[in-house]
Amino acid sequence: MRPRTMLLLAVLALAAPSTARADDWPQWMGPKRDNVWRETGILEKFPKDGPKVLWRAPVAGGYAGPAVVGGKVYVTDRVLAKGAENPADPFDTKAKVNSTERVLCLDTKTGKELWKHEYDCPYQISYPSGPRCTPTVHEGKVYTLGAMGNLFCFEADTGKVLWEHNFLKEYKTKPALWGYASHPLIDGKKLVTLVGGAGSHVVAFDKDTGKEIWKAGNLPEQGYSPVMITEAGGKRQMIVAGPKAVYSVNPETGEQYWSKSYSEDFGYAVMTPVRVGDHLFVAGYPAKNLLVKLAADKPEAEVVFNNKKKTALYPGSVQPFLLDGLLYGYDDSGMMFAVELPSGKRVWEDVGPVGGDKPKGSETAFMVKNGDRFFFFAETGHLVIGKLTPQGYDEIDRAKVIEQTSAAFGRKVVWCAPAFADKKMFVRNDKEIICVDLAK
Numbered sequence: 001m002r003p004r005t006m007l008l009l010a011v012l013a014l015a016a017p018s019t020a021r022a023d024d025w026p027q028w029m030g031p032k033r034d035n036v037w038r039e040t041g042i043l044e045k046f047p048k049d050g051p052k053v054l055w056r057a058p059v060a061g062g063y064a065g066p067a068v069v070g071g072k073v074y075v076t077d078r079v080l081a082k083g084a085e086n087p088a089d090p091f092d093t094k095a096k097v098n099s100t101e102r103v104l105c106l107d108t109k110t111g112k113e114l115w116k117h118e119y120d121c122p123y124q125i126s127y128p129s130g131p132r133c134t135p136t137v138h139e140g141k142v143y144t145l146g147a148m149g150n151l152f153c154f155e156a157d158t159g160k161v162l163w164e165h166n167f168l169k170e171y172k173t174k175p176a177l178w179g180y181a182s183h184p185l186i187d188g189k190k191l192v193t194l195v196g197g198a199g200s201h202v203v204a205f206d207k208d209t210g211k212e213i214w215k216a217g218n219l220p221e222q223g224y225s226p227v228m229i230t231e232a233g234g235k236r237q238m239i240v241a242g243p244k245a246v247y248s249v250n251p252e253t254g255e256q257y258w259s260k261s262y263s264e265d266f267g268y269a270v271m272t273p274v275r276v277g278d279h280l281f282v283a284g285y286p287a288k289n290l291l292v293k294l295a296a297d298k299p300e301a302e303v304v305f306n307n308k309k310k311t312a313l314y315p316g317s318v319q320p321f322l323l324d325g326l327l328y329g330y331d332d333s334g335m336m337f338a339v340e341l342p343s344g345k346r347v348w349e350d351v352g353p354v355g356g357d358k359p360k361g362s363e364t365a366f367m368v369k370n371g372d373r374f375f376f377f378a379e380t381g382h383l384v385i386g387k388l389t390p391q392g393y394d395e396i397d398r399a400k401v402i403e404q405t406s407a408a409f410g411r412k413v414v415w416c417a418p419a420f421a422d423k424k425m426f427v428r429n430d431k432e433i434i435c436v437d438l439a440k
Contacts, residue, residue: 024069025419025426028134028183028226030368035321037370037420043440045385050399052437054424057111059104061430062130063181065417068426069137072114072156073106073419075433076144078121078130086128090408093177096122101131101146105159108422111435115159121148125179129406129430132181132224134417136191138207143191147179151193153210163210171197173222181224181270187238187251194222194242202227202240204254214254219243224270225282232278232294233257239273241282246273246290248299257299262290262306271315274322276341279304283314285332285362291342304342311344313337316362317415321369321388328367328388334359336393350393352376353384360409366417375420375438377427379413380404383436405430 023031023039030036043051060077067074080086081098101121105114125147136143141162142154149167154160167173167180173196184193191207201217223242229251230237238251247259262269262282269284278296283289289312292301305311313320313331320329326338326347336352339345353376354363365378367388373396376384381404385396404412406429418427423439 023421024137025421026067026069026137027186028065028136028417029319030420033185035319035368037368037375039370039420039423041423041440042370042438045397046399051383051401053401054435054437055111056432056434057106057113058431059428059433060102060130062132062428063415064131065134066419066426066428066433067135067137067142068108068419068421069156071108073108073111073426073433074103074135074137074142074144075106075428076101076103076131076133076135076146078102078123078128078147079118090127093124093126096124097128098122101148101150103135103142103144103152103154103159105142105156106433108435111433117152117154117159117161119150121146121150123148123179125175126177127408128179132179133183134419136184136186138186141207143184143207145180145182145184145193147181148175149173149180149195151184151205153191153207165205165210167195167197171195171200171203173197173200176222176224178224178268180222182222183226185227185229187229190251192227192238192251194224194227194240196222201242202238202249202254204251216240216249216254216256217242217247219245224268226272228272228275230275230280230294233297233299235299237299239280241269241273243269246280246282246292248301258301260290260292260301260303260306263288270317271319274320274327276322276325276327279342281312281327281341283312285314285316287314287332289314289344291344293342305344308344310346312339312341312346316364318364318366321367321374323369323388324390326390330354330363330365332362334361334363336365338388338390338392347390348392352393353378353382353386353395353398354380360411362409364413364415368418368420370420375425377416377418377425379415381414381429383425401425401436402427402429402432402434
């Protein structure tokens with residue numbers, strides 16, 4: 001190639017508009033599992049008539065948020081069998097309700113279905129709308145965990161089943177009151193999730209073959225809190241929060257390092273533990289919390305406070321967010337708090353993005369940070385832009401984007417953690433999943 005031709009090609013390459021790769025949202029809480037959306041070029045306020053909905057696609061019931069990777073949206077739902085009905089009382093778990101769980105793969109540009117997998121899955125849990133766990137997409141595979149303990153690994157492009165487990169049959173266990181809701185975690189070659197059964201509260205599987213690598217923990221029920229990885233005392237530790245205890249294990253072997261008693265009613269701890277300096281915080285319903293201090297010289301911990309009233313916050317179904325030393329989040333009272341840790345002092349409280357005059361309890365708004373502000377998806381179906389500071393909650397704008405199709409505590413709600421990818425939001429209710437344009 002002549003030098004002049006090479007120079008011309010170089011100039012053309014520099015002059016051509018650059019196309020930055022769009023971010024994916026491959027799992028619960030995003031790429032780094034921290035509820036941070038790192039894309040730029042996102043709108044500052046909504047258009048007059050709200051953000052544009054680019055497409056809508058039908059889905060059935062479920063609380064599970066979508067995952068978005070490589071031009072595909074992965075979401076799970078549940079279809080009632082012909083003639084079947086959910087109990088009038090959402091806490092009634094006596095009768096099995098015949099239904100089918102589904103895993104759907106959709107095109108991100110159109111919402112068109114690319115593949116689908118479905119399997120029989122009778123429900124016998126409270127609030128039986130559908131699956132709870134966001135799919136996990138990793139290295140060409142999709143992992144899904146259904147509400148009744150069906151764990152699948154699929155080929156991401158085709159939907160081919162690579163391996164599967166049925167926790168109820170294989171581990172001689174039963175689902176927690178609200179079903180399986182602990183989002184599986186990829187750690188190296190392992191897929192780790194809560195399972196249940198004797199000695200298998202938490203289990204690590206080979207992510208490629210599904211073979212069990214190790215199992216650990218004896219607790220009366222699974223709980224709902226996803227595991228986390230941290231490093232303290234010179235060791236890499238996996239923190240597991242469940243009914244009756246929060247404990248630490250060696251992520252490679254399942255060997256237990258330490259355990260601290262903790263009791264929350266209904267086994268209801270949904271949040272992943274949050275690390276603040278050398279402290280670890282976890283809390284759940286109703287008004288239960290635990291703060292431990294991690295030892296610096298060995299894998300051990302000491303309790304700072306346990307179920308201390310009017311201290312910190314007690315999250316329901318929403319992961320709190322740690323920002324500049326303050327923990328922000330919704331409390332089971334329905335109020336949003338900013339709290340200091342390790343003191344647990346409440347700095348302020350507000351109705352936050354859910355709004356309303358008088359909270360009824362367990363108000364929910366999923367929080368995702370983008371730049372210096374947050375996008376909140378509220379249970380009212382509103383997408384809200386706002387800021388969280390030590391001085392308070394500052395709302396910038398809001399727009400209704402989807403209808404509430406579920407009911408809880410005497411009100412209509414939509415409880416789903418959205419995905420943010422390619423300058424868009426993907427969110428669902430019990431009837432549809434939508435794609436919302438958020439580009440500037």
